[in-house]
Amino acid sequence: MPNLDLFFNPRAIAVVGASRTPGKIGYTILENLKMTYKGKIYPINLEATEIMGLNAYPSVLNIEEPVDLAVIAVPAEKVKYVVLECIKKKIKACCIISSGFSEIGQKEREIELQKISKGKIDIIGPNCLGVYSKNLDMLFLSRDRFKRPSEGNISFISQSGAVGSALIDMIGFEGIGISRFISYGNALDIGEIELIDYLGKDTGTRAIAMYIENIKDGLEFIKVASKVSKIKPLVALKAGKTKKGQEACMSHTGALAGPANVYSSAFKQAGVIEAKTSEELFDMAKSLAYQPIMADNKIAVITDGGGFGVLAADAAVEFGLELPALTPESLKPLRSAMPAHGITANPVDVTGDASDERFKRVLDIVFRDRNISGVIAIVLPQIPALTEGIVDILRDCKLYGKPYVVCMSGGAWTQEKARKLESFGVPVYPTPERAAKALAALYEYGKIVKGK
């Protein structure tokens, strides 16, 4: 396996195709790198001697110091010559951002690059956004329009730059953070296999989410993913499940996408949790990265809105979870923690007049109950007797050591509470069904770890 650490922790970076013109790809890349990367950056530009206050060079060969990583954003027909110069300069890693390769039928350009680079330089791309982490942002996406997430524990690899960047933007909007994002485009060299292997060892990554159009080497994928999935959860969205979708993949990343069922069984064999939609990918990655494994399928639903409890129960059962009765030892204190109209069955309904204190007592009883291995807490924070304090109460449920997810449904006021709770690493979902699916993923992952 290649040493991908050079992509994330290079000692120095060259940006080939760096531009002085705001709005150009080569400008935005340089701008974002300059804002995040602490090491030395060398803009490469045939005409400029200085860009954004950095000394510019006509070629990587003009740089005297060693360079670990080249970011290449020049027209497709020039990429080959740049890569040859990078090899000569002994640069060991490059991200080719440029498009104009197999996705427009120019497969031979990739074949040529493969021949030139083999054993000499590792390549991410072409036709991609490259890599992103808090300390190395090479995305050619304006920070005004695409918010960057806080640092966190989800890593995300994507064949599609658009899907990847929109998801990063969404994650940035919510409170949950990410560790590394890699958009690898046409994958002429480094693909999902090398990335999974690398992220498996990356201490900042606690869950790996993947958008995949095709996998080139299925057996190798299963081998590597099986190993990693025992250590940390992998969740994948396969795009191109239908014939029409496969045609679209072909013109997107030049990739021949295989039939959906082949992928599903490979995922299953490899311990990869399959997401059915982009929303599920995102939802499950959040719970998998931030919550412990669920010991079994026995959960409790706690709600301050009865209808939401019904919907959560339906969805949980549909996803293979069970809602057992609480132990007799719990029922008495539960009864005394609630008014007569509160429901002590599972779902537990603390009802719409619940206060912070009532929620806290009920959560404490339910989390401690030995019949219960995981919790969906449905909290409409809008109800009158709740205060900002409910966010801290829900955060502190981490101390029970059991997996849980929160459902908060509503507008701006509620979403602000949800974001705050997520910033503490508690996954929050806008509907009970999505919360149930996310909790079910923790049970599913438990089975994978146990080899069931």
Added chain:
Amino acid sequence: MPNLDLFFNPRAIAVVGASRTPGKIGYTILENLKMTYKGKIYPINLEATEIMGLNAYPSVLNIEEPVDLAVIAVPAEKVKYVVLECIKKKIKACCIISSGFSEIGQKEREIELQKISKGKIDIIGPNCLGVYSKNLDMLFLSRDRFKRPSEGNISFISQSGAVGSALIDMIGFEGIGISRFISYGNALDIGEIELIDYLGKDTGTRAIAMYIENIKDGLEFIKVASKVSKIKPLVALKAGKTKKGQEACMSHTGALAGPANVYSSAFKQAGVIEAKTSEELFDMAKSLAYQPIMADNKIAVITDGGGFGVLAADAAVEFGLELPALTPESLKPLRSAMPAHGITANPVDVTGDASDERFKRVLDIVFRDRNISGVIAIVLPQIPALTEGIVDILRDCKLYGKPYVVCMSGGAWTQEKARKLESFGVPVYPTPERAAKALAALYEYGKIVKGK
């Protein structure tokens, strides 16, 4: 059928249980009514002579002028006496907000109320939020925490107050508006059948969304819904699909929820579109209320992000839609509207360097194509060459007269564009799969109208 117009356009309202204490239910109801309702309001309170600047009365019997509607928010054991006084006062409609009836096993209280009221006064509730429209807001939900939506064309009926109010809050956060919302709780008198019948005739309502735990009279439901569904779309979420969910319904609205398959076939027979999740209910109601019927299942996907095009194509096909090739007449102008790396197949990929102008030309060609009956426009407005103008371009696609939905995926910057577009009545979704499902609902509804 009862005359439900008294609930929405009463000449005067009495609020029984009106309170002077901020935070109390009887205070918030009065406050919200005062803020929205233009007619005369009579607070009823045994002790006060004036509340919020309004003359208060000890009983409805002390009011001299006629009253059309009573909102009742007193303890359950007192409700009967209040209703008797309302009848004596010749009030013809009341909303019983109070809980403490069959949902806590006090079924006999409802039976007694049914006997008392029959033929004399129509009742919504008990254990509910009552009704809401822009000009009559009796919800006991603080406006600081629950945003009210703008006026629009979705009407929403819900057995669950919490589900209803959270959805209203969410709709308020997005740009789409609502016409009427009715939370009818235990439905001792007026239920989904009467409400569907009424909303079927309501000119402000273009689509009816329903959260249903149980239907008391299945045959009558099918009869009424079949009639209404020919005129305007009905979309329903059935809660209590699993045994566990049914138990939860029992303690929620005291209702015995029937098996899911019975409901599904009743919905089918009645021309009601069934939502699988609360999210789908919301998503489909938006497209059904704001977009025309789709003539057939032939759609086009237009995207500025290739991966999103793949996901939309997969989802569309899964939901029974087809993505035919465009007509030969479209291909030439389409080719000249895009650079070489643009894709003229369906999904049409205008790619990440698309400008407003390119999007506009491509949308024009695709909307006019005679092979295409509906469009999913996936617009990541974050891409550099797009401006605020893209929102107007997408709004103006209404002029083609074909149904379409928009997918915009991302954080705050993008969501602001989405909300703006929704305020013009164009449904916007955060993922391609949700957009595809919403468009498919317009095809499904077309089949219902044609009786297929």
